[in-house]
Amino acid sequence: MSSTPIYVNIAAYKFITFDDTADKRAEFLTTCTQLQLKGTILLSPEGINLFLAGLREQIDQFLTWLRADARFSDLEVKESYSKNQPFTRMLVKLKAEIITMKHPLIKPELGRAPSVPPKTLKRWLDQGHDDNGREVVMLDTRNGFEVDVGTFDNTIDYRIDKFSEFPEVIATHKDALADKTVVTFCTGGIRCEKAAIHMQEIGFDSVYQLDGGILKYFEECGGAHYKGDCFVFDYRTALNPQLQETAAVQCFVCRTVVTPREQLSPEYVVGQSCPHCPPKKISQKSLAVKYTIPAE
Structure with missing residues (x-):
């Protein structure tokens, strides 16, 4: 039996009045860091939005901690699994909206x-x-x-x-x-x-x-x-209908998803270009890329 750890990836959100986000940010960051979780959590006056990954026990501990707050006692999560940690760091951000629509009267x-x-x-x-x-x-x-x-x-x-x-x-x-x-x-x-x-x-x-x-x-x-497949905002890039990671990758330059066949093209250079890149964008680019919950 393989001893490779299986990472649990959770996605969840809830619209709820959340007027103490500034005070809670440090608690969220400390709790997630102690549990060795990675991903992104957005805190907003209109609620919470999160994508996290970690080992089963740590994910369960986080959800128990979060649901102890009556506002999130009924928070539902969607789960998928991966062999590798799909996030590179842990971020907790304060936002005006947990998903930006620029219509703040929608509650x-x-x-x-x-x-x-x-x-x-x-x-x-x-x-x-x-x-x-x-x-x-x-x-x-x-x-x-x-x-x-x-x-x-x-x-x-x-x-x-x-x-x-x-x-x-x-x-x-x-x-x-x-x-x-x-x-x-x-x-x-x-x-x-x-x-x-x-x-x-x-x-x-x-x-x-x-x-x-x-x-x-x-x-x-x-x-x-x-x-x-379904695009996801982490290093897995896309999940198939069985919720399994696919071989697709995202171009760091133009954001287009590159299929396995397209990855064989000489135009595909990791971190620099892909077959979909406009000519003016094919240049030296930073290899660093940040995956977070979409703000738009």
Whole structure:
């Protein structure tokens, strides 16, 4: 039996009033450091967002510590596993929003958008409509380069570069989505939850978020109705529908995900260039890269 340690990777978020973030930052950093965890935690007046990795016992100790705070007693996490530690350091950051939309009046804790469980969504996609007979439209709220790694069949992709662009883009496409049931989705649920709430506020009458995002869907439904893999913001780069690390890597220069076949190209030089890089970007670059939870 192999003695190689298995790292537990957890992703979680919760929208909740969190007005003592400055005081709590040091506690989070000390606790994670003592448990030898690595990753990124964002603390904001609107809640918490985290991606962490460590050994099973240490991850469980952290979750017990965190859930002792009544505000996070019901925090749900999504898990995946890796042979190596996918993060290089431990960061705890203070932010105005745990996911930047530049619409601070949105307060999901005061009323969440309706969510659809993964198994229910799969059934809707199997039958071609929701339980009321309405056409189901999948709306990807992630950045364009993430979508390119994999997404649901026949999804709507507005090619946004950062999440703060979403409100303006969705407003221009509102009429095209009338009379349809729209299901927003993202990697773990945070962006699609904010997106769905915003869509409700501007008049969409049938919009849901995919509960737990793509990672939860993979966990419960595998790759049904999904093509490709799911980009993740750590050194694993992408997970397949079995929640296993793939051989894809991310170009340090242009951020494009490079497939194993593309890695054989002479244009692929680690830390310097890939087949997708514009000519002007192919130059000497720092090999250092920082993976954190997306701020946009």
